Structures are given as structure tokens and as C-alpha cells.
Amino acid sequence: MATLTASAPRPALPGALKRPAVRKLLLLAVAAAVLVPPASARWASGGWPAALTVDVSAPLERAGDWIVDHRDSHPLFLYGLGHVSNAVVLAVRAVYLTLLAAGWAGVTALGALVAWRVAGVRLALGTAAAFLACGALGMWVPAMQTLALMVVAVVASVAAGALLGLAAGLSDRMDRALRPVLDTMQVLPAFAYLLPVVLVFGIGVPAAVLATVVYAAPPMARLTALGLRGADQEVLEAVESLGATARQRLLTARIPLARTQLLLGVNQTIMMALSMAVIASVIGAGGLGDRVYQALASVDVGAALAAGIPIVLLAVVLDRVTGAAGERTGAARRAPAAWALALLAAVAAVVAGRLAGRPDWPDAWTADIAGPVNRAVGWMTAHLYSGVPVVGGTADWAGRFTTWVLDPLRAGLQGLPWWSVLLAVAAAAWLIGTWRTALTAVCAMAATGVLGVWRPSLDTLSQVLAAVAVTLVAGFATGVAAARSDRFERLLRPVLDVFQTMPQFVYLIPVVALFGVGRAPAVAAAVVYALPAVVRITAQGLRQVDPAALESARSLGASGFQQLRQVQLPLARPALLLAVNQGVVLVLAVVVIGGLVGGGALGYDVVFGLAQGDLATGLVAGAAIVCLGLMLDRVTQPTRRRPRKGA
Amino acid sequence: MFRGRITAVLAVLALTTGCGAADMTRQASPFANAQGARTVTLSVPSWVGAQANVAVAQYLLEHELGYHVDTVQMDEVPAWDALSQGRIDALLEDWGHPEQEQRYVEEKRTVVRGGDLGVTGHIGWFVPSYFAERHPDVTHWKNLNKYADRLRTAESGGKGQLLDGSPAYVTNDKALVKNLKLDYQVVFAGSEAAQITQIKQFAKEQKPFLTYWYTPQWLFEKVPMTEVRLPPRTEGCDADPEKVACAYPHTPLQKYLNADFAKRGGEAAAFLKRFRWTTEDQNEVSLLIADRKLTPEQAAEKWVDGHRSTWKRWLP
Numbered sequence: 001m002a003t004l005t006a007s008a009p010r011p012a013l014p015g016a017l018k019r020p021a022v023r024k025l026l027l028l029a030v031a032a033a034v035l036v037p038p039a040s041a042r043w044a045s046g047g048w049p050a051a052l053t054v055d056v057s058a059p060l061e062r063a064g065d066w067i068v069d070h071r072d073s074h075p076l077f078l079y080g081l082g083h084v085s086n087a088v089v090l091a092v093r094a095v096y097l098t099l100l101a102a103g104w105a106g107v108t109a110l111g112a113l114v115a116w117r118v119a120g121v122r123l124a125l126g127t128a129a130a131f132l133a134c135g136a137l138g139m140w141v142p143a144m145q146t147l148a149l150m151v152v153a154v155v156a157s158v159a160a161g162a163l164l165g166l167a168a169g170l171s172d173r174m175d176r177a178l179r180p181v182l183d184t185m186q187v188l189p190a191f192a193y194l195l196p197v198v199l200v201f202g203i204g205v206p207a208a209v210l211a212t213v214v215y216a217a218p219p220m221a222r223l224t225a226l227g228l229r230g231a232d233q234e235v236l237e238a239v240e241s242l243g244a245t246a247r248q249r250l251l252t253a254r255i256p257l258a259r260t261q262l263l264l265g266v267n268q269t270i271m272m273a274l275s276m277a278v279i280a281s282v283i284g285a286g287g288l289g290d291r292v293y294q295a296l297a298s299v300d301v302g303a304a305l306a307a308g309i310p311i312v313l314l315a316v317v318l319d320r321v322t323g324a325a326g327e328r329t330g331a332a333r334r335a336p337a338a339w340a341l342a343l344l345a346a347v348a349a350v351v352a353g354r355l356a357g358r359p360d361w362p363d364a365w366t367a368d369i370a371g372p373v374n375r376a377v378g379w380m381t382a383h384l385y386s387g388v389p390v391v392g393g394t395a396d397w398a399g400r401f402t403t404w405v406l407d408p409l410r411a412g413l414q415g416l417p418w419w420s421v422l423l424a425v426a427a428a429a430w431l432i433g434t435w436r437t438a439l440t441a442v443c444a445m446a447a448t449g450v451l452g453v454w455r456p457s458l459d460t461l462s463q464v465l466a467a468v469a470v471t472l473v474a475g476f477a478t479g480v481a482a483a484r485s486d487r488f489e490r491l492l493r494p495v496l497d498v499f500q501t502m503p504q505f506v507y508l509i510p511v512v513a514l515f516g517v518g519r520a521p522a523v524a525a526a527v528v529y530a531l532p533a534v535v536r537i538t539a540q541g542l543r544q545v546d547p548a549a550l551e552s553a554r555s556l557g558a559s560g561f562q563q564l565r566q567v568q569l570p571l572a573r574p575a576l577l578l579a580v581n582q583g584v585v586l587v588l589a590v591v592v593i594g595g596l597v598g599g600g601a602l603g604y605d606v607v608f609g610l611a612q613g614d615l616a617t618g619l620v621a622g623a624a625i626v627c628l629g630l631m632l633d634r635v636t637q638p639t640r641r642r643p644r645k646g647a
Numbered sequence: 648m649f650r651g652r653i654t655a656v657l658a659v660l661a662l663t664t665g666c667g668a669a670d671m672t673r674q675a676s677p678f679a680n681a682q683g684a685r686t687v688t689l690s691v692p693s694w695v696g697a698q699a700n701v702a703v704a705q706y707l708l709e710h711e712l713g714y715h716v717d718t719v720q721m722d723e724v725p726a727w728d729a730l731s732q733g734r735i736d737a738l739l740e741d742w743g744h745p746e747q748e749q750r751y752v753e754e755k756r757t758v759v760r761g762g763d764l765g766v767t768g769h770i771g772w773f774v775p776s777y778f779a780e781r782h783p784d785v786t787h788w789k790n791l792n793k794y795a796d797r798l799r800t801a802e803s804g805g806k807g808q809l810l811d812g813s814p815a816y817v818t819n820d821k822a823l824v825k826n827l828k829l830d831y832q833v834v835f836a837g838s839e840a841a842q843i844t845q846i847k848q849f850a851k852e853q854k855p856f857l858t859y860w861y862t863p864q865w866l867f868e869k870v871p872m873t874e875v876r877l878p879p880r881t882e883g884c885d886a887d888p889e890k891v892a893c894a895y896p897h898t899p900l901q902k903y904l905n906a907d908f909a910k911r912g913g914e915a916a917a918f919l920k921r922f923r924w925t926t927e928d929q930n931e932v933s934l935l936i937a938d939r940k941l942t943p944e945q946a947a948e949k950w951v952d953g954h955r956s957t958w959k960r961w962l963p
Contacts, residue, residue: 402802611724
């Protein structure tokens with residue numbers, strides 16, 4: 001019982017006491033020595049003590065029933081939320097009808113011409129190719145449905161995010177209130193958002209759009225606030241000295257100066273909206289995500305890919321075009337004559353398309369890729385699944401990974417006394433952050449116990465830890481390689497782009513085909529999903545290391561490996577820590593979705609809650625996922641001591 | 648000026664949203680009735696048998712009656728809610744949800760019964776026939792414990808594995824394992840797709856397995872399976888979900904329609920009420936979709952070509 005307390009470095013030398021890490025651990029050990037004996041004497045048990053749980057399922061069920069029974073009669077719904085829902089339906093419908101009316105030629109031309117004006121000829125061609133591919137894969141109508149939903153969700157997210165960001169950027173108090181909320185929202189898995197909106201709005205497009213907005217608005221708000229706060233003070237003072245009013249200052253100086261951040265915010269919002277629009281197919285969003293979901297239900301990897309490719313193409317194009325909009329400034333884009341020309345050409349395309357009588361994509365021009373893809377997948381499963389000589393099949397690996405890594409890890413975590421888990425969380429969070437982040441992490445972890453889902457939470461945690469370990473090893477190795485070789489990075493970049501924008505759903509079926517059902521495929525999907533971000537951040541961090549430091553190391557005759565180990569890695573430490581943090585957050589998001597392929601634990605409870613309309617189970621699991629996300633984020637997020645501003 | 652604009656915006660909003668109350672339980676899908684087409688929205692459940700219903704209904708509605716059909720993938724319980732709200736018009740295959748039926752059909756009257764589908768569903772535990780032939784006694788629940796160690800997997804720990812499918816489906820398996828004192832662990836594949844993949848893999852290697860499964864199901868044509876006998880049903884034996892210790896019932900599958908749609912849906916509603924076919928018909932279409940990898944539309948077309956006399960009777 002007191003093992004952990006004893007193992008703390010109590011007989012520390014006075015010299016060591018000066019190191020903050022040692023001081024923190026020592027304090028924690030003292031606190032533990034005081035608190036643990038009475039707590040463990042009072043509630044002695046392996047798992048979370050039953051006396052400390054609160055049963056929330058009964059009130060949750062009552063709330064759910066009340067909403068369903070009063071949704072068509074209570075004024076709150078009739079005069080409040082009903083209008084919200086109605087406005088969403090009308091807006092999505094208007095956009096959808098416009099897109100359909102423009103026809104495939106019109107939409108393609110418009111997209112390409114906007115891309116041309118904003119980002120240049122190459123991206124214009126790419127955009128046109130992406131739209132044509134949607135049609136060629138037989139996905140034109142679903143693509144337009146997704147696009148309509150996205151347009152509405154993105155506009156709403158950008159508006160809401162910009163307003164919140166404006167408030168946070170101009171008022172310190174708003175900033176302090178909003179920042180923790182936004183930070184938290186950013187680390188939550190998309191899955192956790194679905195259930196509450198379904199409860200209020202029911203299955204369908206309004207719920208999907210609102211879930212998307214809630215998911216996609218935070219980056220816009222964060223980046224807007226960041227941009228406004230980061231404006232050059234000297235410029236502002238200069239503007240002020242010219243006698244500009246507060247509003248003039250905002251409109252003429254601060255917002256234009258924050259332009260890069262604002263556009264980056266729009267870019268991130270679009271990307272997050274797209275990924276959510278796919279997941280929201282679980283709650284009736286329709287469109288491309290729904291096609292992926294339907295195909296997965298019949299283990300049809302080919303059909304899933306036919307719907308997944310348009311999503312990826314749209315994602316890459318939207319990412320590059322909005323990204324380029326942020327980078328390109330200056331006169332080229334402002335030329336009104338060229339814009340007019342582009343507009344004219346687009347209208348001409350619409351008219352031509354309608355005159356030709358072909359607003360819908362012609363059926364004859366579609367290609368069937370599902371067949372060949374499924375044959376390839378079939379071959380892979382037939383030959384790689386098990387009994388491969390020497391290395392063994394993928395199913396054997398999965399079995400071994402489960403038996404030798406996941407099982408012991410889970411058994412170990414669940415076998416630990418509850419207070420020791422909390423203590424470990426506190427120690428990890430405090431070492432890297434402040435006492436405040438440590439407290440948040442401990443409270444979040446404890447909350448999972450209070451909600452009565454201690455064991456499943458630790459099960460999920462064990463999967464996350466295993467996946468993060470694999471991701472970091474593979475990610476750092478690849479990242480280092482990419483940082484050292486330009487050629488390798490050029491090869492890697494498009495691969496990373498594609499993998500980062502793939503809908504999480506698509507990962508699930510190939511991993512099931514390769515690894516069978518269970519926790520191993522969930523972990524595998526999480527690793528593949530989180531890897532690109534880790535690789536990218538690592539490579540960027542290493543590349544941004546001060547060239548002067550590298551140069552001096554080289555002049556001292558350091559070998560390549562020495563440069564890496566002694567100069568680049570230490571200097572890139574913040575980036576590496578960020579990579580860890582991102583890896584953890586992304587892994588959690590997919591491990592949770594792994595509930596769909598036998599990952600069990602919290603993810604399964606959420607799926608169960610959605611599928612059975614069992615609010616109590618689903619919301620409690622969702623809340624526990626939120627807590628886990630919060631805890632993992634705080635444990636891995638290095639907090640720089642912020643300049644104290646009265647806080 | 649600024650305030651004037653806000654008032655104008657509010658006025659437009661109020662006008663477009665119909666002044667005052669907005670009942671979100673009567674809002675159709677934004678993708679319905681696009682470009683003047685008459686639209687029917689059907690829910691597609693995640694299992695292929697029900698997709699076969701929808702595929703054939705969709706094909707006939709589109710080609711014989713001139714409707715446009717939108718389909719949305721949904722799980723069973725949420726589909727009831729969507730049906731009540733009018734976001735979907737009809738549910739073609741329901742496996743029995745007494746609680747939802749009570750709420751929406753009896754109390755709120757937003758959903759009406761649409762009659763039998765003609766197919767009888769049955770849930771049970773199954774072992775592959777190649778295993779049952781070698782060990783005939785495995786098909787009785789009392790002998791299952793003898794085989795527990797042969798059915799062990801990495802996921803089931805030290806016990807035998809009982810493979811369950813999607814969380815959306817009706818299941819008493821955890822209670823059954825406990826109440827029948829079986830040395831088994833229920834492992835949820837998480838989705839039917841995952842479960843089918845797993846079963847196919849087992850079958851390819853001729854390995855034994857025990858799974859939750861149901862008929863009618865196309866997979867039986869690919870992987871022959873034999874049902875394990877569970878204790879016989881008695882009146883009310885599954886009333887308390889915790890205490891269930893008997894087999895699953897045989898359920899005549901039902902259709903349900905949104906109440907408004909049933910009244911005002913015209914030909915489409917009349918057609919869907921009459922839609923009624925057999926287990927063999929459904930399996931034929933399911934197999935074309937799931938195993939031959941035809942698109943639902945192609946599969947439906949193939950079936951429709953060969954069964955004119957069956958579907959002629961459904962047309963209003």
C-alpha cells in the first residue's frame with residue numbers, strides 16, 4: 001500500500017532539492033503520506049470504491065424521456081430550438097438546391113475558378129479534378145449533400161467562432177473564461193458530442209449540423225483571439241496616435257493584422273467540419289459519410305473507398321486552397337477584372353450545362369472501383385491473415401499483441417489501488433505542468449470513478465497507452481528521417497496529407513480484415529490515424545532548430561547522429577512534447593471509435609447508447625471519455641508559465 | 648439604420664419560419680423533394696436483410712411509381728424517433744421494440760403499424776456446421792462448457808468466446824451466460840461488419856466458434872451454421888432482462904409508417920403497406936448485395952425482373 005510513497009525520493013540531497021521536479025515530487029509524497037492511509041483504510045478495494053460513486057442514470061433517463069415526450073408541445077422546443085432546427089433545414093436545403101441547379105459543370109467550374117483566383121492555376125486544376133472524380137465515382141449527389149451540409153456548418157462555425165474569438169481577443173476577462181473551455185473542447189473526441197445533440201434534436205440533419213458546429217468552431221475562436229492579441233503593439237499605438245476610435249482601430253488595424261490567423265482558423269474549421277460531417281452519418285447526416293457507413297455495414301471496403309476518396313479529395317483541395325489564401329497576399333487576387341472574368345466563366349458553364357440538358361452527372365461516366373478494390377482486399381486477407389511462414393500472419397500478431405501487451409497493461413491498471421492511479425496522474429501532470437493542471441487531471445480521472453465507469457475507463461486508458469507508445473516510436477523515427485532528408489519529406493508529404501484527412505471510419509474495416517475483431521485492430525487504427533500528425537510535428541520541430549546552432553555543431557566536427565542527439569533533439573523538445581500531446585489526443589479519438597470493431601470499454605458504451613437510444617449509458621460513457629481526454633491532455637501538455645496578469 | 652436592418656432581418660426570419668411556433672417534429676429532411684420530385688425517405692438499417700427490403704422498395708417506387716427515394720442509415724431505436732419526427736417515412740423491418748411501440752404508436756400516435764413484412768426473424772446461438780458434424784453434442788447448451796477451452800481467443804481471456812455483433816441489436820447474451828452458468832465471455836464485435844469478417848475468417852480456417860446470429864441471414868449460404876439449443880421458452884421468461892434464461896422468440900417482422908405519411912403519402916404509402924415477401928425472396932436479394940457485391944439497385948433490378956407476379960400485387 002505504501003510502496004509508492006516510499007519510492008518517492010525522500011532522502012534527497014539538499015542540492016537536488018533545488019530542482020523543481022524533485023521538489024514537486026517530494027511535496028506530492030508528503031501529501032500522499034497524509035491522505036492515502038485514511039482513504040485506503042476507509043474505502044479499501046481494488047477498483048474504485050462503490051461508496052464514492054454517484055448513480056446518474058435514473059435522472060438522465062428521466063430527462064431523456066421528458067425531452068422525447070415534450071419535443072412537440074413544450075414552448076422551449078416550439079419557440080426556441082424548433083426555429084434553430086428549422087433554420088438549419090432551410091439553409092441546408094437552399095444550398096443543396098443551388099448546387100443541384102448549378103449542375104455538375106457549373107459547380108466544377110465555379111470551384112475551379114475560385115481556386116484559380118485564390119490559389120493559382122495548379123490548385124484550380126486540382127479542384128476541377130477532385131469534383132470530376134466525385135462524379136466519376138458515382139458520388140455526385142452524396143458529395144453535394146455533404147457539401148451543402150458543410151457550407152452551412154462552416155459558415156455558422158466561422159461566424160460563431162469569430163464572435164467568440166473577438167470577445168476573447170478584446171476582453172481579458174472573456175479570454176480567461178473562454179480559454180479553458182476552448183482548450184478542452186479541442187481535445188475531445190468527436191464521438192462524445194453526438195449523443196447530447198441527438199437527444200435534443202433527434203436523428204437528422206439539424207443534429208448533425210449542430211454537432212459539426214460545436215466541434216468546428218473552437219479552432220476559429222482560438223485563432224481569432226490569438227490573432228487579435230498578437231497584433232504588433234507599435235502599429236496599434238501608431239494608429240491610436242492618429243486619433244482613431246476603438247472601432248476604427250479594430251477594423252482598420254487589428255483585424256487586418258490578424259488576417260493570417262483568421263484564414264488559418266477558417267482552414268482548420270473547414271477541415272474539422274469535414275471530418276465531423278463524416279462521423280455525423282451515425283446520427284443521420286446523409287451524404288458521403290452515410291455511404292461510407294452503409295458500405296462498412298456490409299464489409300464492402302471497395303464501396304467504402306468509393307465514398308471515402310471524394311472525401312479525401314475534397315479535404316485536400318479545401319485544405320490547400322484555403323491554406324494558399326492565407327499565404328498569398330497582394331494585388332494579384334484583388335484584380336476585379338479577373339474576378340469578373342472568373343464569375344462570367346462560371347455562369348457560362350452553368351448555362352452551358354443546363355442547355356446541354358445535363359445538370360446531373362451522367363450515369364454512363366461513372367467507374368466502378370469497388371470490385372477491383374474488394375478483390376485486392378480479399379487477396380490480402382487470404383494470404384496475410386495467418387500462417388505466413390517465419391513472421392506469422394497479421395492475426396497472429398494481433399493475438400500476441402493482445403495477450404502480451406494489452407492484457408497485462410489492462411490487468412495492471414485495473415489491479416492498481418485507485419488512489420495510486422490518481423497519485424500517478426498527479427505526479428505526471430505536475431512534473432510537466434503546474435499544480436493547477438495536476439489538480440484538473442486528478443479531478444478528471446476521479447470523475448470517471450465517481451460516474452461509476454472506473455474499470456472501462458482504465459480499459460480504454462490501457463488501449464490508449466499501448467497505441468501511443470507504438471505511435472511515438474514509429475512517429476519519431478519517421479519524423480527524424482523526414483527532417484534529415486528533403487527527398488524523403490517530399491515523398492512523405494502527400495501521403496501524410498491524405499492520411500490526415502481520411503475519415504476515421506475508413507480505417508476501421510481494413511484493420512478488421514487484417515487483425516480480426518478486438519482491441520488490437522482498434523489500437524492499430526488509432527496508430528495509423530495519429531501517426532501523420534506526430535511525424536509532421538517532429539519533422540517540423542527538427543527542421544526549425546536554429547541553423548546557427550547546427551552549423552556550429554558541424555564545424556566542431558559532430559557526426560550526423562551526434563548533431564541529432566545533442567543539438568536537434570534537445571532544441572526541438574517543445575515540438576516533441578507537442579507531438580506527444582497531439583498523438584495522445586488523436587489516439588483517444590480513434591480508440592473510442594474502435595468500439596465499433598470490438599474495442600469494447602467506453603467507446604462501445606457510446607455506440608451502445610447511440611444505437612439503443614440508451615441515454616444513461618451513452619452520456620455517462622461520453623462524459624468519461626471527456627474526462628479521460630482532459631486528463632491525458634493535461635498530463636502531456638507542457639504549460640509554459642504564463643506572464644501573470646492578475647490571474 | 649442599423650436597428651432597422653435588424654428588424655427587417657427578424658421579420659424575414661419570422662415570415663420564412665411561419666411566424667411563432669416551429670415544431671421540429673414535423674420537419675422533413677432538407678434533401679427531400681428536391682427539384683419538384685415526389686420523395687420518400689426510408690431508413691436503411693445496418694444489416695443486409697433489411698437493406699434488401701429497402702433496395703426492392705426503392706427500385707419499385709422509382710421505376711414503377713415515379714418517386715425519388717432517399718435512404719438514410721440508422722440504428723433501430725433512433726429510427727423510431729426519426730420516424731415519429733417525419734425525418735423518415737417508413738421502417739420496413741422491425742424486430743420488436745415494445746417500449747417504442749407503446750410510446751409512439753399508442754401514446755403519441757405519430758407512428759402507425761404497416762403490417763407484416765412476411766418474414767419471420769429468429770435470434771439464436773450458432774456454431775459452424777463443420778464443427779457440429781464432428782461434435783454433435785455441442786448443439787445443446789448443457790454441453791457448451793465442455794468445449795469452452797476450444798473456443799478460447801485472445802479477447803475472451805480464460806473463457807470460451809461467445810461472439811456478439813452490433814450493440815444495436817436485441818441481445819440477452821450476457822444474462823444468458825450468467826444465468827446458465829456457462830464458462831464463456833461475451834465478446835462484442837462492435838458492428839455486424841466486424842462480426843461477419845470474423846466469422847468468415849474462422850470458417851476459412853475451419854476453426855470452431857460460437858456466435859450470436861439470426862435468421863434470415865445471407866451468411867448461412869456461405870458459412871453453414873447450426874443452432875445451439877437453449878432452454879425452451881416459457882410465458883414471460885424474458886420479462887426481466889437480468890433473469891433471462893431461455894431461448895429467443897420467433898418474431899414476425901413488422902413494418903411501421905409515419906402517421907402523416909400513411910395518411911397523405913398517396914401511392915407510395917399504399918405500396919409500402921402492401922409490400923410483403925418471403926424469407927427466400929429476401930435472402931436472394933441479400934446474397935446478391937453482400938456476397939456477389941452487386942449494388943443494392945442492381946440486386947433489386949435482378950430480383951424484380953424474375954418475380955413480376957410477386958410485386959405486381961403490391962402496386963396500388
